[in-house]
Amino acid sequence: MRILVGVKRVIDYAVSIRVKPDFSGVVKDNVKMSMNPFDEIALEAGVKLKEAGVATEIVSVSIGPEKSVDILRTALAKGSDRAIHIQHDENVEVEPLAVAKLLKKVVEKEQPQMVLLGKQAIDDDACQTPQILSSLLKWQQATFASKIDVSEDKSTAEVTREVDGGLETLKIKLPAVVSCDLRLNEPRFANLKAIMAAKKKPLEVLKMGEMGVDTENRIKVLKVTEPQKRQGGGKVADVNELYDKLKNEAKLL
Template sequence: MKIIIPVKRVLDPYTQARVNKQTQQVDLSNAKMAMNPFCEIAVEEALTLKEGGAATETIAVSIGTDKTVDTLRTALAMGVDRAIFIKTDSELDLQPLHVGKILANIIQREEAQLIIMGKQAVDNDNNQTGQILSGLLNYSLGTFISKFDLSSDSNSVEVSREIDSGIETRKLNLPAIVTVDLRLNEPRYASLPNIMKARSKPLETIELSSLGIDTSPRIKVVSVEESGTKDRASKQISSAEELFTELNQMGVL
C-alpha cells in the first residue's frame, strides 16, 4: 500500500507574523519557515504504518517555489521514502481548490491507496484541501482524526474524529483520505544519520505548468491585518463571583 503525505512550508508558528502594508500580504522576507505542524503529525502516522509493515512506500508531496524543497528534505530526514516537488511560479497564490486538483493528479498517477494530511495549514487555516480532494477523487474521508487503526486485511481504516459533541468513530473503506488532528501522535525528530541519508533519497521535480491545471484565483484577499495581541491584557481571579463582576464590568453580561 502506498501512502502519500502532502506537506506544506509555512511561517514558523512560534514566530510573529508581520504584514507588508504595500502588498497587503504576510511579509515572509527573512522569516523563519517550517513544516506545517499538522503535516508533521501526518508524516509521523505514515511512518508508523510503514514501520509496522502496513505500507510499502511513503511519499511526501509539496507545492511551491524552490525553497519548498527544504520542507521535503525534512520529511525525508524523518524517514519518508521519496518526495515529489511541484514547482510553481514565485508569484502564484494557490488556493485550496488548486492544491486539491494538483494533489489529485499526483495521487492518481501514483495509485496511492491512503492519503494522510494535516487537517489545515497554520498560515491560512482554510481546512478545505482534504475535503476538496475527497470530492475530486471520490475517496472515503475522515477529518480531524485523533485515533487511527488500519484493519488487518488493509482494506479499511477505523478512525476516531473529534466533533463538537464528543468523539465519533467511523470505518472508512480504502482508498481513503484522512486529515489529522494534534492529539493523534507526537512527531519524531530527524536524527543526524537520517538527515544525511535524506540527501540521497529520490526527489522528483514536476513543473506545475506541465499538469495543465487552471490556477486562476477563485478568491480575492481584500486585506490582511496584524492581530491586536499587544493590546490584550490578562488578570488572575480567585473566585466565580469575581469572574462575574469582571464580565459584568466589561459589558459581556
C-alpha cells in the first residue's frame, strides 16, 4: 500500500508576520520557513501506518520554489521513502485549485491507495485542497481526521473526525483522500542519523510549467492588512451601567 503525503513550505508558526509596505502580501525575505504543521501531522500518520505494516511506501510531494527542497529533505528524514518536488518560480502563488490539479497528476502517476494532507496551510488557511482533490479524483474523502484505522485487506478505512457535536466515525473505501487535524498525533523529530540518511533518498524534481496543468489564478488579492489591534477593556459599576454601554455604545441590544 502506497501513501502519498502533501507537504508545504510556509512561514514558521512562531514568526511574527509583517505586511509589506505596499499591502500586496506578507514579508517572506529572510524569514524562517518550515513545514506546515498540519502537513507534519499527515506525514507522521503515514509513517505510523508504515511502521504498523499497513503501508509499504511513503511518498512526499511539495509544490513550491527551489527552496522547498529543504522541506522535502525534512520529510525524508522523518520517514518518507521518496520525495517529489513540483518546482515553480519564487514569486509565483499557487491557488488550492491548481495545487489539487497538480496533485492529481502525481496521483495518476504514483497510484497511491491513500492521500494524506494537512487539513489546511497556516499561511492562507484556505482549507480547500483535500476536498478539491477528492472531487477531481472522484475518490471518497474524510476530513479533519483525529484517528485513522485501515482494514486488514486494505480496502476500507475508518476515520474518526471531530465535528461540532463531538466525534463522528466514517467508513470509506480506498483509495481515498484524508485530511489530518491536530489531535491525530504528535509529529516526531528527526535525529541526526535520519537527517544524514535522507540525503541519499530519491528526490524527483518536476517543473510545474511542464506538467500540462492549468495553474492560472482565479483569485486576485487586492490588499493585505494586519488585523485591528484589540482595545483595552473597562470596568462598570453595576448592571445598569453594563446595560447602558451594551445598548448605547456597543449597539448590541
